[in-house]
Amino acid sequence: MSRHLIKGNEAIVKAAVLAGCRGFYGYPITPASEITEAAAKYMPQVGGVFLQAESEVAAINMLYGASAAGVRVMTASSGPGISLMQEGISYMAGAELPCVVADITRAGPGLGNITSEQSDYHQVVKGGGHGNYRTLVLAPHSVQEMVDLTVLAFDLADRYRNPVVLMADGFIGQMMEPVEFPQAVTEPALPRWAVAGTEATRTNLISSIFLDNDKLEAHIRHLEAKYEMARRHETRAEELYTEDAEVVLVGYGIVARILKAVAAEARADGLRVGVLRPITLFPFPTADFVRIATRAKVFVVVEMSNGQMLEDVRLALNGTRPVEFLSRVGGNVPSHHEVLAFVQKQVQLSAQSEEVVHVG
C-alpha cells in the first residue's frame, strides 16, 4: 500500500470516510478549519452530508440527530468551540449516541491564541458537560495516528454507544507526514436502536430523560459499567526504553515526539531514561504506570498546560513515586534542550538523594 504525504487535519477526514463516516456538521475555528474544509470537499462526493452549522451548539446537536438516525457522524473544533459543544456531548452520552469529535487544541482561557496548548485536557478528558458521564479520548502523536485513531474512534463510539474525542494539538493537525490509509470498511449495518424513519425502527426512542430517580440511577450505573469495560479493554499506551528506565518521561501529542528525541539523546549519554505515552487519555493507562513504577525512580510529566494530565499521573502513581513537572503554556512548546536539561537535573537529584540514603 502506498504512502501519502498529507496534513494531519486532512488525514482525519479521509480516514473518517474510509471508516464509514457519512455525516460532518461543523463550525470553522483555527487550527481545526482544514478538517471542516476537507469534509466540505469529500462528504458530498461520497454520498455523505456536510453542513456548516450556525454555531458549535447547533453542530453538536446535528451530530445528535444524525447519530440518532444511525449514521456514523463527526465534527471538529478547538478549545472555545469544544466548550460550546459540551451541552450536546452530555446529551449524547446520556442518550447513548455514538459520535466522533476531533479537538485540535489551541491556547486559552478565553480567546487565548491559536497556537498549541494542551489545556483542553480537563474539559475533554474529565467531561466538560453536566452529569455522570465520560468521553473516550484518543491522543494521536503523528499523522499516521490521526488516521489509525480516527478509524478506531468510530469503532469505539459504536461499540460503547458514546462520544469519542480525538484530541490532537495544532502541531499534529498542521504537520505533514507520510501515511498509509486502511481499506474502507464495509458499510456499517444500521444500529438496531437507531430511529431511521422505517417500520423496523418505528418503536425506537432516543432520549436522555429519566423522570424516575431509580430509573436514572440504574441508567447512570449502566453508563458506569460501560466506562469500566472501556478501562479493562481499551486502554492504550506506548512505551520506549521503559524496561530499565530510572527516569520516565510522560507526555502525549507533540510533546511525546519531543520526549522520544530527548530520551534517545539521554540514552546516548548513558542515562536510563524512558518514555511512557498515554494514547488513551480516558481510559487512562493507570496499570502501565503502576507496573513501570516498580523499577522507575522518578516520573517527569511534560505538558503544554499548567498540569492537567499531571493530576491523572499522580492519581495513577498514588504517591509511590515522585512526579516532577515541566510546563510550557501560551502556545510555547518545550524545546528538546529545555527538556533534556530538566531530565539531567532530575537524574542528578535522584543520584544525590540515593547518596544520602546510603550515608544514612
Place this chain on the structure above:
Amino acid sequence: MSDDLEMQYEVARSRPEAFYERFDRKDELQHQTHYCPGCGHGIIHKMVAQAIDELGIQNRTILISPVGCSVFAYYYFDVGNVQAAHGRAPAVATAVKRSRSQSIVISYQGDGDLSAIGSAEILHAANRGENISVIFVNNAIYSMTGGQVAPTTLLGQRSTTTPEGRSAEREGYPLRVSELLGALEAPVYIERVGIGDNKQIAQAYRAVRKAIENQVRGLGFSLVEILSTCPTIWKMSPVESQRWVHDVMEKTFPLGLIRERTKDAQPHETPAPAPADLRKVLGIADQARIVPHQVAKSATNLQVRVAGFGGQGVLLLGEILAEAGLNAGLEVSWLPSYGPEMRSGTSNCHVRISSEPIDSPLVTRPDVLVAMNEPSLHKFYESVPPGGWVLYNRDAMPGECKRTDLNVLARPFTQIAKDLGDARTGNMIMLGALIECTGAVPWQSVDAALRQMIKSEKWLELDRRALARGRELMREPVEEAVHEG
C-alpha cells in the same frame, strides 16, 4: 349521558393510528396523558397524529420532541421518536432529515424553547429551507418551569419573573417569530392559527396537515404557529383560557397566513449515491512511488528550516523537499509555522528527512537554514550548529553575522530567478542549491516530486530550470563568507 342524548348524538371518539393505544412509556396512569385539563397540547397532538394517519406516513415519521411540557410527546406517538435538548430541535431535525431523506421529520416546540434559547436554531433551519415541518405551540409563557416570562409573553402579562407584568422597557416587546421567519427567502409555508373554537380547530388542522404534506412533497420548510392555552399557569379555567387567547393573545399575535409559496416551490433534490471507488475520490489510490535508487548516504538525517516572507514559496519549498524524501524511500516530516506569524506575513517550516523513524518534527538545530529574507536570517542564524549550511537570499551576509564555523551561500536568488524568467522561482533555485549541498535526496526523486505537485507545464519547466540553476550555483567554488559593509 342519558339515553335520550345518546340517541340524539353519535359519540365520535376516535384514536388515530399514530397514537399508542396505551402509554407504556409513562410510569403511571397509562390510560391518560400527563397534560393538564384544558391544555392545548392534547388537541394539537391529535391533529399531528391525524395528519400522519391521513398522509399514510406513520412508518416514515420521526418526531422531535423538545424541552417543556411536550418533552414527553414520545409517550403518545407511535412513530420514531428523538428527544432533543432545549431549543435544539431544529438542529436535530436538520440532521435527521438530511441523514434519512425518506423520513418525515416533525419538530415540535413550545415558545420558550423555540423563540428564546432556540432562536438561532429555528432561524437558520428556516433560512436553509430545511425540508422539515415545525409545529410551534405558543402559550406566551414558560409552563413546565413554573410560569416565567417568555419572549412571547404579552405586555403587562404577569409571570413569576415579571411579577409586576411585562414591560417593554425592561423585557422588550413580545417576539413575533413567525413574522420574523416570514421575512426569509426559503420557507415555503408559515401560518399562525388558534384552537379557540371548532372553526379555529378545523383551520388549525388544515394548516398542520399542509405543513406535513409539504414535506412529503419535498417542498421545504413549513411552520405552523398555534396559539395555545395553559390554564394551570395562567390560573384560569379551560374556558376562560380559550377566551383569553381569542380576546387578548390574538391582538398581539394575529391569526393568518404569513408566508405561502407552496405553489412555486420545487421539490428538494435527493443526494447522489456514493461512488464505488472511495480511494480514488479521496486521492489516495495506490500509486507506485518512484524510488530511483538507494540514497547515496547510508544513514540520512537531514534537518532543514526554511523561512521568509509569505508569498516567497517557503512552505512549497519544504513540501517538495519532503515529497522528494518520501519518493526516495525515506521518512519525512514537514511542519509549518502557523498562527500569528502566518498572518503577519512571515512564514517558516521545519523539514526532516531521515532513514530512521522521525522522533520530533520540530527542527531547533537545522543542518541547513534557508533564509529567504533578512529577518529570517537573524531569527534562526544562531540555531545552525557548526558545520551547517546557510543559504541566504542576498549577495552578501549582513555585517553582524560573523560566524566562521558555517558554510554560507549568499546569492540574490530572487534576482537570479527574475533573470531566469520568473522571480517567483527563487525558492526553487534555493532548493536546488540545498539538494546539491546535502545530497540527501537523489535528483530523480526531486523531479518526481515536482511532477506530482506542479500541475502546470509552464511552471514545471520554470521550476526545473530554477532547480538546475541552484545546483550550478552550489557547484561554483564556495567563497569565504563575504560580509556587507
